[in-house]
Amino acid sequence: MNITVLQEYLPIFAGAFLLTIKIGLAGVALAFVIGVAGAFARYFKIPVFSAIIKCYVELFRNTPLLVQLFFIYYGLPVMGIRISAEICGILGLGLLGGSYMTESLRSGLEAVPKIQTESAFSLGFSRPQTFMSVILPQAFSISVPALVANVIFLLKETSVFSAISLMDLMFTAKDLIGLYYNTTESLFMLVVFYIIMLLPVSVLGSIAEKRSRLKMFGSD
Amino acid sequence: MNEILKIEHLTKKYDDLTVLDDISLAVNKGEVLVIVGPSGCGKSTLLRCINGLEDIQDGKVSIDGKTGMVFQSYELFPHMTVLQNLMLAPVKVQKRKKDEVKKEAGQLLERVGLSAKKNNYPRQLSGGQKQRVAIVRALIMHPEVLLFDEVTAALDPEMVREVLDVILDLAKQDKTMLIVTHEMAFARAIADRVIFLEGGSIIEDTTPAQFFDAPRSERARKFLRTFEFENVH
Numbered sequence: 001m002n003i004t005v006l007q008e009y010l011p012i013f014a015g016a017f018l019l020t021i022k023i024g025l026a027g028v029a030l031a032f033v034i035g036v037a038g039a040f041a042r043y044f045k046i047p048v049f050s051a052i053i054k055c056y057v058e059l060f061r062n063t064p065l066l067v068q069l070f071f072i073y074y075g076l077p078v079m080g081i082r083i084s085a086e087i088c089g090i091l092g093l094g095l096l097g098g099s100y101m102t103e104s105l106r107s108g109l110e111a112v113p114k115i116q117t118e119s120a121f122s123l124g125f126s127r128p129q130t131f132m133s134v135i136l137p138q139a140f141s142i143s144v145p146a147l148v149a150n151v152i153f154l155l156k157e158t159s160v161f162s163a164i165s166l167m168d169l170m171f172t173a174k175d176l177i178g179l180y181y182n183t184t185e186s187l188f189m190l191v192v193f194y195i196i197m198l199l200p201v202s203v204l205g206s207i208a209e210k211r212s213r214l215k216m217f218g219s220d
Numbered sequence: 221m222n223e224i225l226k227i228e229h230l231t232k233k234y235d236d237l238t239v240l241d242d243i244s245l246a247v248n249k250g251e252v253l254v255i256v257g258p259s260g261c262g263k264s265t266l267l268r269c270i271n272g273l274e275d276i277q278d279g280k281v282s283i284d285g286k287t288g289m290v291f292q293s294y295e296l297f298p299h300m301t302v303l304q305n306l307m308l309a310p311v312k313v314q315k316r317k318k319d320e321v322k323k324e325a326g327q328l329l330e331r332v333g334l335s336a337k338k339n340n341y342p343r344q345l346s347g348g349q350k351q352r353v354a355i356v357r358a359l360i361m362h363p364e365v366l367l368f369d370e371v372t373a374a375l376d377p378e379m380v381r382e383v384l385d386v387i388l389d390l391a392k393q394d395k396t397m398l399i400v401t402h403e404m405a406f407a408r409a410i411a412d413r414v415i416f417l418e419g420g421s422i423i424e425d426t427t428p429a430q431f432f433d434a435p436r437s438e439r440a441r442k443f444l445r446t447f448e449f450e451n452v453h
Contacts, residue, residue: 118273119295123309123361124286133308137299216298218343 005185009176013189016172021197023086023166024155027093031154034094035101039139040131042102043109053102060099066160068092073164089161097154104150108143109135141212148205152198169193222249223284224396225270225365230279232262232269232420239265241420242279247365250394254407254428257417258443263400266417267367270398285364292370294350296342296357302329303338306357314361321360328356332386348379352386359390366390368399372406404447408432416440 038057041049060068069092076083083091112135120130140147162171173190177183225247232240240262247253255263268274270281271289296305306325310316329335332352342350351371358366368387372380384406390397391410401407407414407428414431416424416439423437435441 113295115291115293115295116297119289119291119297121273122271122287122289123357124313125309129312133312134297138297141299212299215341216343218341 001184001188002182005180005182006189009182009185009189012172012176013169013193016167016169017193017197019086019166020155020158020161020168020193023089023161023168024093024158024197026090027158028097028151028154030090030094031097031101031150034098035105036136038098038102039105039109039136040128042106043131043135044127057099057102060096061103064160065092065096065157066163068096069160069164085161085164085166088164089158089166093154093157096157097150100150100153101147104143104146105136105139107146108139108141111142112138137212138216141209141216144205144209144212148201148209151201151205155198155201156194223247224249225284225398226280226282227270228280228282230266230269230281231277232265232274233277239420240269240276243420243422244279245415245422245425247396247398249364249396252391252395252397252399252410252412253415254411254413255398255400255415255417256402256404256407256443257423261417262420263417264369267369267398267400270365271367283365286361287365287367288358288361288363289367289369290351290354290358290371292373294342294347294354294374296350296353298342301339301341302334302345302353305342305353306360309357310360324360325356328359329353331389332356333382346379347375348382351375351379351383355383355386355390364396366395366397368397368401370400370402372401372403404432404444416443418443 038053040046041053069088072083072092073085073088076088116138117130117135120134125134158168159170161168162174165171167175169190173186176186223246225245227243227245230240230243231238243266255266257263265274267289269276270283271287296302297308300308303322303325306328307318307321310321310324311318326335326338329338332355334349334352334356337345337349337353342353345353355371371387372383375383380403384403387397387399388410399407399410411428414424414426414428415422416431416435416437418439424431424435424440426436430436431440432444435444
């Protein structure tokens with residue numbers, strides 16, 4: 001492995017890394033928003049919405065992100081909607097992630113005893129208040145491992161963004177290999193940057209898990 | 221008569237099963253009503269209907285004000301401290317000022333002997349302590365009517381007393397209360413009026429003295445006998 005090449009590649013990968021992180025995190029944030037809304041509709045069995053969410057989850061969980069991106073990137077312009085590749089990536093990731101988040105949160109919600117909801121209702125809470133203040137925080141703590149797994153999965157899925165010509169990490173590595181044939185160096189940088197991106201998520205995830213569990217279940 | 225709660229021809233069904241059958245009942249302000257009866261007679265369901273947790277198939281429940289309910293299993297919010305449990309509803313639902321609610325929470329906790337526990341999580345409390353916090357959580361909302369659903373049934377025997385004492389104290393302050401319980405000695409001590417419920421109907425509606433000493437119906441006599449033991453020696 002050539003150190004000089006690695007040094008040359010560093011800024012290029014750093015740029016790609018920032019773009020990947022930016023789109024990845026925005027997509028994850030969107031996924032959480034969709035997940036919370038979807039889980040709310042499913043938990044309270046809101047008419048119509050609950051059914052729509054169910055279809056949405058099945059549709060997006062059971063199709064590859066690549067196909068979804070193609071639909072958004074090439075399909076929307078046909079319908080007269082023009083969006084940038086970045087927005088397209090965020091939207092694709094958010095919609096895919098939303099389906100996973102909905103299901104992960106829902107399993108957590110189902111694990112919270114129903115009488116907690118009743119207890120909140122009897123204190124006068126509305127359904128959204130009950131959900132946000134009482135049930136969701138408890139469900140969250142139950143769902144943390146699944147949610148962290150989703151975040152890692154979604155950040156890794158950014159590797160298909162090259163298909164819609166976003167200069168993410170994967171695109172950059174493939175590009176550099178094609179141009180200069182420095183395969184080893186390129187792949188090495190690729191692995192390093194993916195680890196830099198994902199390791200903190202794993203670590204923060206397990207801290208979040210421990211903290212939320214300690215609060216509710218404790219050890220003393 | 222100052223009626224605070226009026227139930228007219230209340231009927232509650234789960235599919236084909238009638239749980240409450242044409243219940244009519246009026247409760248006056250300051251009255252302590254104890255509801256007793258065998259398991260499955262509809263006692264808890266009656267409280268849940270009054271509190272709006274169950275939809276009813278027929279009849280009407282009218283309350284002059286709010287109700288507050290205390291459950292058998294406490295149902296404190298496990299992810300919040302005692303103080304957060306107490307403050308959440310007054311601040312979020314009633315939009316009261318945090319300082320004022322915090323002050324009241326402190327006073328109420330003091331009264332039930334739990335000042336030292338305000339920053340603890342529910343898991344760090346005993347069953348009796350949790351139940352006292354749950355009572356305070358209902359009280360701090362200033363309900364007109366308090367509903368107690370077998371609040372000592374899940375407690376170890378030595379913790380029953382501390383919870384019942386809190387409720388006795390509330391009775392002295394002329395709170396309107398509907399109490400479902402299996403603690404017969406407590407029922408007799410606290411009740412202004414006893415309702416005996418069986419098969420979803422009110423079988424007796426009378427004074428505690430009358431009910432416990434000379435119940436009119438054979439069914440009530442039979443029910444009360446289940447709490448007595450013959451001397452075996």
